[in-house]
Amino acid sequence: MFETPITKTEKKYGDDKIKSRAALIRIAGVTGILANVLFAAIKFVIGTAANSIAITSDAVNNLTDASSSIITLAGLKLSQKPADRKHPLGYGRIEYISGLIVAAIVLITGVEFFQTSVGRIADPEPVDFSVLQLVLLGVFVVGKLILGRLDKEFGLRSKSGALVASGTDARMDALVSTLTIITAVITMATGIVIDGYAGVAMSLFIMFNGISLIKDTVNSIIGSRADKKVVDEVKADILGIEPIRGAYDMIIHNYGPATQLGTLNLEMPDYTTVEQAYMAMEQAQRKVYQKHHIYFTFGLYSVNTYDDDVISARDQVTAIVKGTEGAISIHAFNYDKNNKLIRFDIIVDFGVHDFMEFRNKLIRKLSESYPGFTFDINVDLDYA
Structure with a gap:
């Protein structure tokens, strides 16, 4: 009978929910790092070849997602330090601090690409897409949807707000990539360059995600109502x-x-x-x-x-x-x-x-x- 990574991990650790939770977060984190680095590298090549600020910004957004996974794993490692006299209830809240760092990185990335995209609107440059490039972007959309579902399922099972947020972010990235494909098709069909406008839309989207993540993390630090x-x-x-x-x-x-x-x-x-x-x-x-x-x-x-x-x-x-x-x-x-x-x-x-x-x-x-x-x-x- 086929077993998912979640069921295999939970079966391995049995009733030890703390070790099971940590293992689930590590699996999702490492998968997210590898997938997002691969996506970012190929998108950067495509964006540079096509001279598209929208695709390049999408590539950097994938790198941000990879760095988010790295920080999430680092936060998990630090949060597992054993309790001591100074911190008798342990270091679990470090996960919230790492989440706040991730949210700040997302927000800063969005602001920087907003500035770049506005500059592209003021001084537009021609873009050149190939059918192969668009097909690859379509593959990335599917890959991001799969990664988003994986992160969400692992996050819900491990009660990790950071992973659930990563899952949502991945699905939103798939939407952004879809917008990039639509922009490219319009440019190829009409010759009208709307790349800068698409970049502004995506940067606003990235900033919105960053602000939402900051609010969620701050609520956890302040203390929010129980589920x-x-x-x-x-x-x-x-x-x-x-x-x-x-x-x-x-x-x-x-x-x-x-x-x-x-x-x-x-x-x-x-x-x-x-x-x-x-x-x-x-x-x-x-x-x-x-x-x-x-x-x-x-x-x-x-x-x-x-x-x-x-x-x-x-x-x-x-x-x-x-x-x-x-x-x-x-x-x-x-x-x-x-x-x-x-x-x-x-x-x-x-x-x-x-x-x-x-x-x-x-x-x-x-x-x-x-x-x-x-x-x-x-x-x-x-x-x-």
């Missing part, structure tokens, strides 16, 4: 473990693609013993780490299951909260009828900027149904 699919899967896995009834306040801290820590508060029935709670949390911790390579620590909320007054109050308060603009949900509900105290945590969306004003507004609404009660409300953002 919704991962969040949903983690919650589903945990809620399938008895006696867990709810999972709230998830925060995932990213210290590199291969090093993530998480915190999560769990709800369990009030009759749960300490031993049962410990066993459930230990099982949840192990299950999530094996599947997502995220190490979670947990807090614990108790859910009242036997007092009808508490259950009724929780349902009524939940209904009032849901009718409040900006509110998403409540949890950690506690109702003390004797001392006239209601406590709970509330999740709000990012449209709520003044927590104190929001809390006071909600307390006024709740006081209409529970006069004389004191309300202890903790407001949390919807982090995940």
Whole structure:
């Protein structure tokens, strides 16, 4: 049975996801370097022979892609340095720094070729294409599409944003090369030289990619919202473990693609013993780490299951909260009828900027149904 490079690599390393991830990135990186250097060399020869700034700029763009792969591999190597006293969580974020360097190179390349292309528009020079040259460019389009698919699949499987971005960039390069072919055909058919204009279009495209890569990398460094699919899967896995009834306040801290820590508060029935709670949390911790390579620590909320007054109050308060603009949900509900105290945590969306004003507004609404009660409300953002 035929096995893809991905399945072969994962089979080789088994459950060792860190080594498997590194191997996938190395395979994709080396393939990208060799392919892009070959593409760049042949395109440079064609561009020089045809006196085409568009093809020459496309060749340099391929060299940029090759250098991106080199920097990605270097970043991977440095990020694998073992943790030490100064960096107890390792060096995983170096991958983001290497990604930022790659993005800057892409942007600078685009700016330089924009200047060259504008000069060609102001002072056009004749271009001369052959059918063989155009056929070779067509082959490069197919090659770039294959390389783009390879990088994307390897990137998704290894959770490497740099590789996914490289895959997107490769597919966009195929589009740029297609534009170059169209430009050449128009020139051959009409004699009108639009090479400089095509170069401007491609340089703008390169700059756009560079800016997009910078934004994505900076977001990773600053800290971005956890992937919704991962969040949903983690919650589903945990809620399938008895006696867990709810999972709230998830925060995932990213210290590199291969090093993530998480915190999560769990709800369990009030009759749960300490031993049962410990066993459930230990099982949840192990299950999530094996599947997502995220190490979670947990807090614990108790859910009242036997007092009808508490259950009724929780349902009524939940209904009032849901009718409040900006509110998403409540949890950690506690109702003390004797001392006239209601406590709970509330999740709000990012449209709520003044927590104190929001809390006071909600307390006024709740006081209409529970006069004389004191309300202890903790407001949390919807982090995940």
